[in-house]
Amino acid sequence: MRHVERVVVLALDGVYPFELGIPSRIFGAADGRYEVVTCTVDGKPVRSNADFSVMVERGPEVLRTADTVVIPPVTPASVTAELPAEVTAALAQIRPGTRIVSICTGAFVLAAAGLLEGRRATTHWQLADHFRRMFPHVALDPDVLFVDDDPILTSAGAASGVDACLHIVRKDHGSALANSVARRCVVPPWRDGGQAQYIEHPVPGPTTTGTAATRQWALERLGEPLALADLAGHARMSLRTFARRFGDEVGMSPGRWLIQQRVARARQLLESSDLPVDQIAGEVGFATGASLRQHLHAAIGVSPQAYRRTFQTAR
Template sequence: MRRERVVVLALDGVYPFELGIPSRILGAADGRYEVLTCSVDGGPVRTNADFGVTVEHGPEALATADTVVIAPVAPAHLADEVPGDVLAALALIRPGTRIVSICTGAFVLAAAGLLDGRRATTHWQVADHFRRMFPHVDLDPDVLFVDDHPILTSAGAASGVDVCLHLVRKDHGSRLANTVARRCVVPPFRDGGQAQYIEQPVPEQGAATTAATRAWALERLGEPLTLADLAGHARMSLRTFARRFHEEVGLSPGRWLIQQRVGRARHLLESSDLTVDQIAGRVGFATGASLRQHLNAAIGVTPQAYRRTFQTTR
């Protein structure tokens, strides 16, 4: 079995936690990935903590990578232009190589011109700064990660875990991704987007939440749930429920339901021989055509193509 080589580029000011995410998550995938860490000159790298790190590889490792990960740096280290040594290192990446950024790593890709005209994300706290610097990038600060093949960008800190699990899921299927998540004691897939983590006023003590209703809905995805059904279960008015749901999850109830149904459909496409119409009925889409439309909008492929991709992993 060929192992995919993942090379993580560590820059001065790197966050130690995020630097270690690819090795920890991808390293738990039953030997499917080889993770190397490099710097722009092969020398030690200063972190944003009170210690540095020594890496084993120089920039030449980037030329051997199947996937390159740009680890994030503290905002104080962000510059309007990419330093020459960083540009030289990025130039070693082979055309077509998959590139992933975590958090502020998107600034490096954008400054190098790699995100022009692409959809991308970064940490919500620096989203406005990013937009001012890179108006040609279609920034979406509400999501945890964006897969605009072959470039993926993710939001802050733990979103690096989300995007690495996405790589495993995309490369080898949900079963292995779920196994990796269990081994690392993290959720295999987080609902919603960044909005749920943006600083919000602390709710009054005893204020109702939508968590119980979300759990209730997940048990009934095959039913034609409406906003009125959800609000009625939560014992809130439509307006209050929709507002509170968005505050807690970062998505509208309707968009969240579609996301959950698509996720359930992907699992059934991978793990069962049910027809597309049967799967559509089980996850709450009215027709197979509706499932096809939503799956294509979410990941850009048809159910048949998705199933063919993962048949070898079943």
């Protein structure tokens, strides 16, 4: 029988309902690999930041059974440098080594509990200065979607919680399952944790042409040498216009985006096939196996062989 990971979501007073539901929605779509339960610090209802309260069936004792604990965000005004005694007591139930995930202002809770001391972390970009003043010993990076400083993972606001949970599914079970979960939930299958939190998307005019069709065209041709001129030509734009519009829509240059997509595809092939590294490099558009090794190491800090070994062991 396969192990079912227990994910315990701790709902605190002032919890944001949208983010509270993310773990159940994402992990619940992972083919029974996870069990998601929700608790509060005393087993009683908590107020949300909306016009309703949240009823739960469990108290803090279930935190002792967790493989992963998720702390959704709470109203920023309710966050202090010192936690209420009942929150501290609840967090003390978490076993050492348990994976802990925060979404948005949930990072304030972890920092106040001393769990982020000396670690890299992130939170919502609008609260970065406030966080730094409160917790100067945390290495805050406010420009990214999430930070995985194993076994603690912190994520930015709202939808970045989806990215963080998909990252966990991918890390635990591979890209195929994570992509399947993303399709079921109708969300992007992969946004790199290092992607910028805040991208200003100008509202396009009614006749403005975007780059989405060209991005899909490129994804179907990753094994081919794709230059900026090829992409701009497909989009029927000048090089300058295409690069500007691509940056507005995606938040990065076309070249960086292509590298990210090629690395993502290479990870899928490393997980699901026994193809040699040099052949995988060619399949995804890297000139050599050395180039793939360089880009994979830059993205996730490991070699192709080590990455493949990790997932073969998991299987």
